Amino acid sequence: MRVAYLISEYPKVSHSFIRREIAALERQGVDVLRFAIRGPSDGSPDSADVEELNRTRYVLGAGVGTSVVHVLRALARSPTAFIGAARSALRLSRRAERSLVHHMAYFVEACVVGNWMRESGVSHLHAHFGSNPASVAMLAGQLNGCTFSFTAHGTVETDAAQFIGIPEKIRRAARVVAVSEYGRSQLCRWVEPVHWNKISVVHCGLDEMYREAPLQQHNAARRFVCVGRLSPEKGQFLLIDALAELRRQGLDAELVLAGDGELRPEIERHSAQCGVSDLVRITGWISGATVRQEIDASRALVLSSFAEGLPVVLMEAMACQRPVIATRVAGVPELVRDGQDGWLVAPGNAMELAAAMRRCLEADASQLQAMGQAARVRAMDRHDIDRSALQLKQIFESLAGTTA
Known part of the structure; x- marks a missing residue:
């Protein structure tokens, strides 16, 4: 055919x-x-x-x-x-x-x-x-x-x-x-x-590379990764605000923005204005293999989107046994179960996003591993x-x- x-x-x-x-x-x-x-x-x-x-x-x-x-x-x-x-x-x-x-x-x-x-x-x-x-x-x-x-x-x-x-x-x-x-x-x-x-x-x-079980079942690094185009619907400004709120609470964590886009200069300025530019790293466009490396090196994936379809990167992170933090929009709740595979938050709410990121930072190794394992099973089952x-x-x- x-x-x-x-x-x-x-x-x-x-x-x-x-x-x-x-x-x-x-x-x-x-x-x-x-x-x-x-x-x-x-x-x-x-x-x-x-x-x-x-x-x-x-x-x-x-x-x-x-x-x-x-x-x-x-x-x-x-x-x-x-x-x-x-x-x-x-x-x-x-x-x-x-x-x-x-x-x-x-x-x-x-x-x-x-x-x-x-x-x-x-x-x-x-x-x-x-x-x-x-x-x-x-x-x-x-x-x-x-x-x-x-x-x-x-x-x-x-x-x-x-x-x-x-x-x-x-x-x-x-x-x-x-x-x-x-x-x-x-x-x-x-x-x-x-x-x-x-x-x-x-x-x-999912890409075939995600069928292989991750070498590191969980990662305790104080690092979040957000993968996607730097564009208005992805809400990265909100993510910067949440990171700044965590710093005000005395909690610092690295944020990797894996991607590029038209809002990069504005996001860099906003990071500086919020006093967190030392915590934010923007990779620019990277290969799929490098995206996986960034996911593996993170504690969790975080998406602050205002609008979505069903982001492929969510299933990729879950296949890597990483819990995810994402906004409760469009098809996201069909994949991510709040409290099991990660945390779902209201879109447009920086304080709620910061609270979820804090819960992730305070989760111990056993909780991160259990959530990651549940996430992988769900992603592999639904996205073959x-x-x-x-x-x-x-x-x-x-x-x-x-x-x-």
Whole structure:
């Protein structure tokens, strides 16, 4: 069986779960073609990501002249489908967060992707994220008369569902994948009940390296690690405030921010203003192996997010037998059980976050080990990548031979 995957930017450090998903599908005999709008902007330090570069076709690498040829080919093949897809792009642009020019670019990209699919004999296209990749996939499906599906991950789809055309995309999609029950419920909000049965939950899976039991079952170091992009929805300012509150209480702990992003300068200034810059270390973008090293070196993972889908790093830390401290948002409570695998706190509450961090610092070795063991069992049970890939394979197989 052969399918095509479409991602906006691939490979990408923060989206390594997509690479793992593709690899797991291929282990189960699915031939996966990689299509991406553009290449990585974050350097992709993982060696596996470097290998993926050579296996991916990039729409923006085709060049203007070649893209025009693709548009003309799509028009000549089926003028009716061409006009219908162009109208859909125009309709998506109304009340959208991006302009008509952007949506016409998506239409051109869909012509390129659609022609690639025909050349490769692929009848189904799966996109990751419900924003522009799903827009291009939907338009390519119309142009080719083929099926498409997409995975919705969280804030991209929930923060601006109407403005990125989520309702129409769900209605037109053959299947839709959510990564949590919460995510599925939010997608159901935007469409009629007749479409709900096409929305399935498939959990993101753990990298193979996390199947190995950690060498150090718990870590008593006074160090927390937070993994993720330095961006508004992740709430790292709140985490700095909590760290400063602990210092006021006479408790110091190191905080490692493993990642990078647009808010790095502001976070560095805020750390200095709060008097905790000596406790905070920002790593910049690092490889998956280095992320694991940072998790292993920590007492616990802490996430102060205001909004999420279901963070992969939570399951990774739990697989490393590290308790987690996270805000009670979106799909997080489906994975983390308060008091068993870690601590759940109210989003936006620095004092509550500081209190949970204090409880973690005051926990003895036996408590840290017991929570870590419970966390690993739960993560390994719920986020087996091969089981998730089998679910996706069955979804794709169910669509074989159908048309849009």
